[in-house]
Amino acid sequence: MRNSSMDGGISPFHNIRPNEWTKLSGNNVGELHYSSILGFPFLFKSGHQLSFISFELKSSSGTCFSRYVSGFLVQMSSNCKNCSSNGKLCSSIKQKKAWESFHRRADGRKWERFVVFLLLMVAVCGLFWVLTSSNRDSSEWKMETPVSNEFKDQVLPEYCNVSKKEFHALDSLFSQRDRVTSLACCRESGFEMPTSCNITRGLKIQGSQALEKWHKMVAKNVEFNAHCPTRDESITFVGLPFSKDKTVSFISQLGFLSIPSNHLFYRKNELQMKELQDHATYYCDSNSFGLAKICLWILVGVIISFNIPKLHEKFSSRKHEIIQETPCAQQTQLLQQAQSSSRSTGKWRKKMLIVFVLAGVVFSIRLFWYLSEDIILRRKETLGSMCDERARMLQDQFNVSMNHVHALALLVSTFHHGKQPSAIDQKTFEDYTERTAFERPLTSGVAYALRVRHSEREEFELQQGWAIKKMETEDQTLAQDCNLENFSASPIQEEYAPVIFSQKTVSHIVSIDMMSGKEDRENILRARASGKGVLTSPFKLLKSNHLGVVLTFAVYNTHLPPDALPEQRTNATVGYIGASYDVPSLVAKLLHQLASKQTIFVNVYDTTNKLAPIKMYGTDEIDTGLLRISNLDFGDPTRKHEMHCRFKQKPPPPWQAITASVGVLVITLLLGHIFHAAINRIAKVERGYREMMELKHRAEAADIAKSQFLATVSHEIRTPMNGVLGMLQMLMDTNLDARQQDYAQTAHASGKDLISLINKVLDQAKIESGRLELESVPFDLRAVLDKVLSLYSGKSQEQGLELAVYVSDQVPEVVIGDQERFGQIITNLVGNSIKFTQDKGHIFISVHLANEVMLPLDARDEVLKQSLTIVQVGSNASYNTLSGFRAVDRWRSWKNFKNFSGIPEETEKIKLLVTVEDTGAGIPLEAQGRIFMPFMQADSSTSRKYGGTGIGLSISKRLVELMDGEIGFVSELDIGSTFSFTVTFTKAEANYLETMRLQCDPAVPEFRGLKALVIDERRVRAEVTRYHLKRLGISVDITFSMESAYSYLSCYSKTSVLENLAMVLVDQDCWDKDICFLLHNLLKTIKQNGSKNNSGIPLKIFLLATCTSSSQRKELKLDRIVDNVIKKPLRLSALAFAFQEATGFGKTGHNTRAKPSTLRTLLRDKQILVVDDNAVNRRVAEGALKKYGAFVTCVEGGKVAVGLLKPPHKFDACFMDLQMPGMDGYEATREIRSLESEYNEKIKSGEVSVDMSENLAHWHTPILAMTADVIQATNEECIKCGMDDYVSKPFDEGQLYSAVARCHQGLPSLLPDSAMTLNGG
């Protein structure tokens, strides 16, 4: 297109000579190079939504590429990416942090988790909101860019079109003229293409439409070329495409002529835009980054504030722990402290919350302020850029028009004055100006006034045929109505400037003297003096109502140098070209071309006179806040113009700032609300916790109080009961008749029962308060069981029950544990069984290792084997149980035990399984659940029927639990019950066992090696008998009936099998007098044989009887069939006694008579030292010990005692008070012990002869402590300082005995009475 216009425009002057060309171009600003129009790449790329525009500028001096737009667009897009990626990064970091915090709190309470989740949601939402808003920002800016691009697209073609049309006009104008003229014209008008002809440009227009456009243009061009007559004669133009070869690809090379100023303008514009965009992106960046930072801070704050309560919780929980550790008395105090501390932290939390909310509000206000400031700033900048843009465009448009007028002046100078005759007349001028009017779109008209001096006026008027007229400024009628006749002739002046040529639009001013108008005259004078275009101040244009300015150029007859003096210029002046500019329409037109014209007001002022600016364009100013003033330069330095821009609308409320701050505010309040709720919840929970703690403490205190009350009351009852019992005892000592004696005895027995009950209650209370301490001393398990049996032997005999105990061989003889408690459990169970078993059946206690139950069937104990499966044996409906009555399956009672065989073989611990089987009433199913609850019996009738309080089983259960065991039972109504429990004991050393055994029962060795034959039809019972005999060292054979026994004995009577057979034991059930008689005879013969063979042990027959009246026994004895009747239950001591009685040996005066006598034997003729500072105590002790036949020496203090006990001495024992003034008991004992060891050393080394110390090789005087309060700690202290034992003050006979016995014999002998103390009813 450009090409074609150029072709059309320049071709009239194609014969221009180079020097003329240079001259013409030298007249102008830039250089013209026609020789180097090169092909240039025409970039055509279509990208995404951003138009990729590339400008290629080629200056004559070289080539430079700049891609401003593309550069900045890319930059911007990358910025946006950066921004968004920043945002993502931020968000991911936040999420991570939030997640971490979330995890940290995961073990916390549920609601806290919920709150965290909510917070997270809020934070994420806020983040999204912030990001989207910032993205919107940047997209807004992006939107603006296409607008400006569009604008450029619009403007550029317009400019192109203008110049094309101009060339077209020129060409058509001069096509008929001769070449020289056109050449001259070309030379003069070369400045029209001011700087360079070979500035080329590739403009990319989107889409194929643009391509089509180009097609059309090229076609036109070709057509035009055909029209052009001078086409073939082109010489200097090189490389113009399409001149001949139409087949050449028109896209590849296109030459453009363009107006560099346009480029410059664009470039500037672009630069500015770029700056603006950079600025905007920076803002957008910083904005979003700032918001992200803020969000991050908020989140950090949230996390911290969440951690604080956690820390606090830790702290407080630690405190609570401390509280729990401290004793009860301090608890309340500490609790109060904790309460106050938690209360203060609650307050602190609330304060934090308030601070947080206030900070949030302040922050949101600040944010609002900051964002609105930002918006205002941006608005200001937008206005500024728009205003500047408009001003610059106006200026440029004006300058272009001015150049045209200048060109016209040169044209006139060349063709009117330079030619003789003139090549221009009115017609030609009119025609030319009409056709080139589009070049000066802003001028309403152009006219040429000739300079006529007064001397030439006549001639001129004559020549023109009209008189010079005077301009009448007063007349302001419209141009159409104007009549030349109305103007009066100009008055005589020095010189005139009558208009000779004019454009048609202003043809009415022909012949008017321009010098007559004041403004025009000044203008003309200035113009010819300066040689440049000058402007008038705005005034109402002649005959039109518009404001306008007149531009005047002087036409010189000679070519003047640029530095010509004003006088020279004035002299050279031949005429004036004037053009009137209609400023309002100019501006309006310009603004119309621009986008967003709706948004701003534009006012143009002439501010040459600063005090009174003249408004050239625009409406009355309404103050809408912002005002932007841009300077306009219309090429006339004497005049100053300004453009004022305002926005049409008042600034809208800053919605973004409002939403942002409101959002932040809402988030803050929401967070505040959540925290508030959380704090309230924490406070509530804490309050609840405190209440609960208080209640707990109260409950505990109540429990302790209950236990204490129980203990106290029990104790308090016990004391007067002792009194009652004592008095009863005294009463019974008095002379009472039989009835009174009976009453007294009943009362005494009841009192004893009461005492035992109270002891139980005390036990229960002790166990409940955890104050029961289990002993761990070695004891003989079997002896304990014998004791229990002895307790109940009377009762069982009364009721006709079989009572038996069996201990498996695998159970060690001696174990370490609390024998009293163990005995108590069994006593309780057996007592229960006896209570509920009436007149039939049996009670069978068996003890096995827990592991035995796990053994395979073959390896099991016979009793266990039998008892595991209850089967009917024989025809007479008897079972394989102890008594033949049916019992429950005992294994069911322990099947629920959890850690049954939990103890490995290797460890020191053994676990015993004890079962107590009875054939009693059984427990109803519905009562089985509460059987172990204290004070609960199967039903209320039970206590009526059987008595008892129901506390025994509960105590047993607790005791069992204390011994690491479990208790269980199985029961069936009318069949019986079986209670099983496990206890854990420690194994005792093997050698300990032997010594104990020997000391325990010296009668045992007497029977060792003997043999016995047991005749019993029941296997289990036979096993029990075997067990007892085995304990005596007697080996046992078992037969099931008298007959088999008879045959057995008769078979082996002659052999040595029966060599050691010493006794035959017959159960009562198998008793058959006839066979027995035979047997007796047989035995007699054997006896006779045996008396020869054996070591004098006579063979005896014993009857084992459950219940036999004394008369029956006597009868049997008298018959001499049996040697003795052994009453069941079988016990070691009873058996031994019976055997001894029957055989007559072993009677070594070993008796089990009453305590006092025993104590007497122990203490008789012993020298005993009593050390006590208290005279009363001393006397009492003396009296007590003397009672038992001891010789007592009393001393007052520890020092004297040490002196007396310095070995060798005569004392056998010493009773020492612990608390004495001067040397106390501990110290004295230590001293005595050190003296003794010293002496022992001496004996060893032979310094002291042994006989001096009564064949004692080792001195160790038993020292017994006397203490008022016997507590475990004191006891331990006594043992530590070398005392042997302790007795409580005042002396208790039983205790005294056991202590003394322990000291003298190593262990207490088993007395029935001490067994009585063991039981508990």
Place this chain on the structure above:
Amino acid sequence: MLGFGAERLRADMNRLLALLFHQGVLDEQYLELQQLQDESSPNFVSEVINIYFHESEKLLRNLRGLLLDREFSDYKKMGIHLNQFMGSSSSIGAKRVRNLCIAFRAASEQSNRAGCLRALELLEYEYCYLKNKLHELFQIEQQRNLAATVRYPQAQHHLNNP
């Protein structure tokens, strides 16, 4: 007559003892003490009780002296005294005296002088009561013993004088 008196005296003695037991002045330890009395030591109880009175009066005097001292601060010594008193009291089974001693000791351990003084007052009162009652008891016992020894001739005398 006198034989009957002996029986009555015995009953009186028992009643008095029961009363003392009921009041908690004495406890079973006293019975134990009585059991220790036999032919070998016929006056064992009274002997012990007399020793007790002697010791106790000394201790009470000491305690009072300690407490009334102006610059009194030796609670430890008082504790020792009290321990002794307590030990001897529990030996003869003077329960209430013993309990008061415990209270007294508690007060002295807390260095509570007012409490100590109050306890001392009570203790003295209780001690006096005990002493009186025991004296009464011994008197009855002596009378009874006297009656028992003279019973036979008295009875004879009685028979002789219808």
